Amino acid sequence: MKNLLLLVAAWSAISIALGVIGSFELNRIWRTQASEELVRDAAAARNSIDARTWAVPAESDPAWKRMEKELRLAVVPVVDAAGAPTVGDAPQSPPLEWATIESEHRLSTVVALDHPLGMANAIRVTRLAAPNSAQRVWWIAWSLLNISAVAMTLYGARWLRESLNSQRQNLQAWVESTQSENEDFLLADAEIEEPSLASAMSLIANNVNKSHRRLKLAKERSELVFDNLREGVMAVDHGGKVLLANRALVRLLKLPDEDVLYRPFLEVVRTPAIAELIASVLTHRSTLEQEVEIGTQPNYLRVAASPLPLGKSSSGEARSGALITARDETYVKRVELIRRDFVANASHELRTPLAAIRAYAETLQLGAIEDREAAENFIGNIITQSDRIDSLVQGMLQLSRVEVGIALDFAEFDVLAALEPCLAAAEAMASTKGVEVIKTEVTGGVQIRSDRDAFQTIAGNLLSNAVRYTPAGGTVRVKTSIVGDTLRVEVCDTGIGMRQQDLERAFERFYRAEKARSSDTGGTGLGLSIVKHLTQALGGTVSATSKPHEGSSFVIQLPMPQPPNIDEDPFPEGVANPE
Amino acid sequence: MSRHLKNDLEEAYHRLLSLSGKVEEMISKAIRALIDRNSSLASEVINLDEDIDQIEVQIEEECLKMLALHQPVAADLRRLTTMMKINNDLERIADLASNVAERASDLQSETDFPIPDLLNDMATESIRMVRDSLNAFVNLDIDLAYTVIRSDDAVDQMNVRVIDELGRIMHEKAAAEPAISCFSASRSIEQIADHAVNVAEDVIYMVNGVIVRHRHGGTD
Numbered sequence: 001m002k003n004l005l006l007l008v009a010a011w012s013a014i015s016i017a018l019g020v021i022g023s024f025e026l027n028r029i030w031r032t033q034a035s036e037e038l039v040r041d042a043a044a045a046r047n048s049i050d051a052r053t054w055a056v057p058a059e060s061d062p063a064w065k066r067m068e069k070e071l072r073l074a075v076v077p078v079v080d081a082a083g084a085p086t087v088g089d090a091p092q093s094p095p096l097e098w099a100t101i102e103s104e105h106r107l108s109t110v111v112a113l114d115h116p117l118g119m120a121n122a123i124r125v126t127r128l129a130a131p132n133s134a135q136r137v138w139w140i141a142w143s144l145l146n147i148s149a150v151a152m153t154l155y156g157a158r159w160l161r162e163s164l165n166s167q168r169q170n171l172q173a174w175v176e177s178t179q180s181e182n183e184d185f186l187l188a189d190a191e192i193e194e195p196s197l198a199s200a201m202s203l204i205a206n207n208v209n210k211s212h213r214r215l216k217l218a219k220e221r222s223e224l225v226f227d228n229l230r231e232g233v234m235a236v237d238h239g240g241k242v243l244l245a246n247r248a249l250v251r252l253l254k255l256p257d258e259d260v261l262y263r264p265f266l267e268v269v270r271t272p273a274i275a276e277l278i279a280s281v282l283t284h285r286s287t288l289e290q291e292v293e294i295g296t297q298p299n300y301l302r303v304a305a306s307p308l309p310l311g312k313s314s315s316g317e318a319r320s321g322a323l324i325t326a327r328d329e330t331y332v333k334r335v336e337l338i339r340r341d342f343v344a345n346a347s348h349e350l351r352t353p354l355a356a357i358r359a360y361a362e363t364l365q366l367g368a369i370e371d372r373e374a375a376e377n378f379i380g381n382i383i384t385q386s387d388r389i390d391s392l393v394q395g396m397l398q399l400s401r402v403e404v405g406i407a408l409d410f411a412e413f414d415v416l417a418a419l420e421p422c423l424a425a426a427e428a429m430a431s432t433k434g435v436e437v438i439k440t441e442v443t444g445g446v447q448i449r450s451d452r453d454a455f456q457t458i459a460g461n462l463l464s465n466a467v468r469y470t471p472a473g474g475t476v477r478v479k480t481s482i483v484g485d486t487l488r489v490e491v492c493d494t495g496i497g498m499r500q501q502d503l504e505r506a507f508e509r510f511y512r513a514e515k516a517r518s519s520d521t522g523g524t525g526l527g528l529s530i531v532k533h534l535t536q537a538l539g540g541t542v543s544a545t546s547k548p549h550e551g552s553s554f555v556i557q558l559p560m561p562q563p564p565n566i567d568e569d570p571f572p573e574g575v576a577n578p579e
Numbered sequence: 580m581s582r583h584l585k586n587d588l589e590e591a592y593h594r595l596l597s598l599s600g601k602v603e604e605m606i607s608k609a610i611r612a613l614i615d616r617n618s619s620l621a622s623e624v625i626n627l628d629e630d631i632d633q634i635e636v637q638i639e640e641e642c643l644k645m646l647a648l649h650q651p652v653a654a655d656l657r658r659l660t661t662m663m664k665i666n667n668d669l670e671r672i673a674d675l676a677s678n679v680a681e682r683a684s685d686l687q688s689e690t691d692f693p694i695p696d697l698l699n700d701m702a703t704e705s706i707r708m709v710r711d712s713l714n715a716f717v718n719l720d721i722d723l724a725y726t727v728i729r730s731d732d733a734v735d736q737m738n739v740r741v742i743d744e745l746g747r748i749m750h751e752k753a754a755a756e757p758a759i760s761c762f763s764a765s766r767s768i769e770q771i772a773d774h775a776v777n778v779a780e781d782v783i784y785m786v787n788g789v790i791v792r793h794r795h796g797g798t799d
Contacts, residue, residue: 256714256723266593267717270600296607296706500696501614548693 008156012149019142026138034107034127035096042111042125049123050114074124167197232301232326236265236278238310238319252301252326253294274303274324281305281322291329300333301326342509345525349392353385360385395526398457399509399533408451408537415446415480415487418455423478426463434472437463440479448487448560454534455558458542461527462491462554469552470495486540487560492553497546506544507532531556584649588658591641595662595669598634599713601627602669602676606709606771609676610702613683613764614694621687624680628673635670639663661785665716668774668781672709675767675774682764685757692757695744698765701737704730705768708775716782724779728791731776738769 045067052063068074096109108126226233232249236242242260245268249255253269260268265278273292281288287306294301308321360378368374427437448455466476474494481488498506505511509529531554535542540558605627612620642663645651651659686692708727715723742762749758783791 256711256718256720258714258718258720264593266596270596270603270713272597272600272604275597275600296610296703298607298611499693501699 004156005153005160008149008153012146012153015142015145015149019146022138022142026134031107038096038107038109038125038127041127042109042123045123045125046111046113074126171197171201230328232324234265234269234324234326235308235321236282236324237321238282240264240266240278240282242268243321249324249326252299252328274326277303277305278322278324281307282320285320291333292326297330299328299330302329303327338508341511345509346396349525350389353388353392356385357382392526395530399526399530408454410449410451412447412449413452413455415448415455415489416441418452419459419478419480419489422456422459422463425460426467426476429464430467430476433467433470435467435470436475437467438475438477440477441481446480446482446487448558450538450558454538458531458534458556459489459491461531462556465527466491466493466495466552466554469493474551482560483557485560486557489556489558490553492551494551497548497550497552499548503544503546507542581649584645584651584655587641587645587649588655591638591645591659591662594634594638594641595666596717598631598638598666598669601631601634602673603706603710603713605631605673605676606679606702606706609679609683610699610706610768612680613686613702614699616683616687616690618684618687621680621683625677628677631670631673635666635673638666642666657785657788661716661781664781665778668777672771672774675771678767679764682760682767685760689754689757692752692754692761693748694761695741695748697737697741697744698761698768701734701741701765702768704734704737705772705775708734708772709778712775712778712782715779716785719782719786721783721786724782727779728776731772734769734772738765741765 048067096107098107106126108124110122110124112122226244227247229246229248232246232252234242234245234249241262242265243262245255245260250257250260253271253274255268266275269275269278271292271294273290277288277290277292280286285307287304289302289304292301292303293299303324303326305322305324308323310319310321313319360382364375364378368378423437423439430437463476463478470476470493476494477490477492479488479490479492481490502511507528509526511525511529532542535556535558538558540556542554542556544552544554546552605624608620609624611617612624642659645659686694708730711723712727714720715727742765745758745762745765749755780790780792783789
């Protein structure tokens with residue numbers, strides 16, 4: 001395109017230059033030629049005039065008329081009116097001048113006559129200045145050339161403008177699409193009239209769109225995995241700015257719901273232990289793992305931090321950030337605590353009665369055996385204490401059996417019948433304390449399919465607890481009912497109750513609210529734990545509510561399989577034929 | 580702002596954040612020591628308080644140095660003064676937490692004394708207020724700051740109820756000393772909440788340039 005324009009411009013320039021130069025040159029040649037011929041004619045005329053004798057006046061001579069006609073001869077004085085000489089100094093180079101003679105542009109010269117003719121002694125000879133044919137052809141050609149050059153330039157410019165316009169129109173739609181908010185942010189137009197430029201861009205657009213879609217998909221996939229991890233993950237760059245943090249981490253560290261990207265980690269994580277961990281990894285590039293307590297419950301997290309290679313800085317040294325993972329170990333920790341407590345409690349519980357037995361035995365050995373009354377007393381105590389150890393060991397065995405999963409013997413039995421012995425025992429214990437046991441029940445004859453021994457153990461434990469923790473004058477209420485397809489057994493007391501945090505831990509082994517009262521009221525601390533495990537083994541649930549100083553209420557729910565109803569249509573309308 | 584001022588501010592800011600983390604942890608531990616009657620936790624908290632005091636002095640010195648050297652103006656000045664005030668409030672909160680820990684060790688032996696459940700709730704709320712006010716500072720979140728200011732009434736009411744219950748228990752059980760320790764702890768917790776409110780007000784000043792202290796009637 002540009003080349004063509006250049007070509008046309010060069011063409012015009014050359015032709016104009018040629019024309020101008022050529023014209024001048026031809027002009028010069030022509031002038032030179034004309035002046036040479038004129039000089040020759042002038043010399044010839046002078047010679048011929050000088051060679052003959054002329055009549056007087058010379059103008060009447062017919063030969064003169066002929067010469068006059070041919071050469072436009074004129075006789076002029078040597079000195080003109082002003083006194084200036086009309087003849088040049090050198091006869092060889094006579095003065096040539098252009099003049100308009102009889103309305104014709106002529107080259108004229110004046111030569112002196114050797115023999116004066118009449119009064120004059122010089123002749124003027126002239127020659128017509130008319131371009132010859134060569135010149136004419138040249139001028140025509142040159143004009144045509146110039147016109148053609150101009151025409152070509154105009155045409156070329158118009159063609160160029162049109163083609164540019166059509167390109168611009170094609171790209172206009174494309175430009176508009178990049179400014180809109182499309183999913184594919186580049187518009188690929190299939191209908192391009194003008195090939196090359198726009199179609200190349202269309203191809204680019206297609207490729208870019210494809211990569212963009214693929215990248216977005218990959219990003220979404222990894223984000224999905226990342227955000228659904230149960231472990232918390234956070235990455236920090238070499239400057240301490242957060243690169244990413246998943247949802248689990250925000251939840252575990254109880255971070256506020258703000259965007260954390262590119263903020264210094266100290267702003268985001270204020271827990272001192274974790275902040276120090278991150279700072280340490282960033283400075284020393286070591287891997288660290290630590291248990292961290294969070295919050296007031298507290299929750300326990302296992303936090304691991306390791307260095308994260310982040311490429312090289314501009315000066316070539318390796319940059320390293322930190323990658324932090326956090327796992328919730330609260331449950332594990334709590335189990336550990338329970339286990340520790342259990343071992344400590346068990347040994348303590350066993351040691352006390354053992355010490356007492358030993359003391360009594362030693363005393364007997366030292367001589368108390370002689371005193372009959374004292375000896376009987378002591379021996380009675382030894383037996384009581386051994387019973388205590390026995391019930392403790394029994395309880396622990398029972399618990400471990402239940403936890404391991406003993407074989408349960410499912411059979412149908414009557415609920416009230418099974419409850420009777422437990423109620424009797426509870427009433428016996430209650431009467432010595434001055435506590436009343438009241439039973440309210442629904443209709444009798446309620447049958448349940450379950451393990452009878454387990455059921456009795458559960459009820460027995462709940463009842464004995466209720467009586468044990470109710471002061472004199474209080475009541476223990478037992479209620480059985482059927483709710484839907486579950487049997488509901490409620491044991492409520494008006495006893496000392498427990499606080500909310502004790503209630504949460506009530507079903508733990510050996511857990512007793514207000515640890516100071518360990519052996520005052522008797523009991524092993526295992527009762528509720530046994531109740532919980534047995535109930536779960538029977539497929540039921542146990543729940544408790546309590547208010548300090550007002551009392552507690554324990555509810556057992558056991559599943560009761562519904563007896564089939566014979567009158568019911570097994571295939572109600574519409575089920576068998578789903579039309 | 581000059582580069583030096585910027586660097587110094589950032590450093591002081593990070594120190595303040597680190598301090599705030601430690602103080603938040605202190606309060607949690609102190610409350611736990613009180614409720615669980617954990618004496619080792621209580622002495623941990625009391626020892627921490629000394630460190631906090633030292634850090635508070637360091638931060639204050641740094642801030643004063645910045646004021647003298649760089650003479651900041653406008654937003655930078657507000658930020659610097661707010662940091663100094665929050666630093667001060669955090670140190671007071673740490674002292675109060677230490678006080679709670681001391682009461683916890685007093686109550687160590689009184690295992691029969693029933694600490695009111697409401698005290699636990701009050702403590703949880705106070706801790707939440709401290710954490711939220713610091714979050715508001717970090718995120719320049721005015722709405723959160725106002726929420727903290729509004730929560731103070733609830734804590735005050737809970738304090739009154741705790742005192743009532745303690746009075747009743749004192750009457751019933753004639754257990755004057757533990758009740759007084761508990762009462763002192765409750766007051767300290769209520770004062771922690773007040774300081775959290777101070778921090779929130781400072782944050783509002785830093786962001787808006789308006790002091791909202793003593794004007795709570797019309798902040799809704």
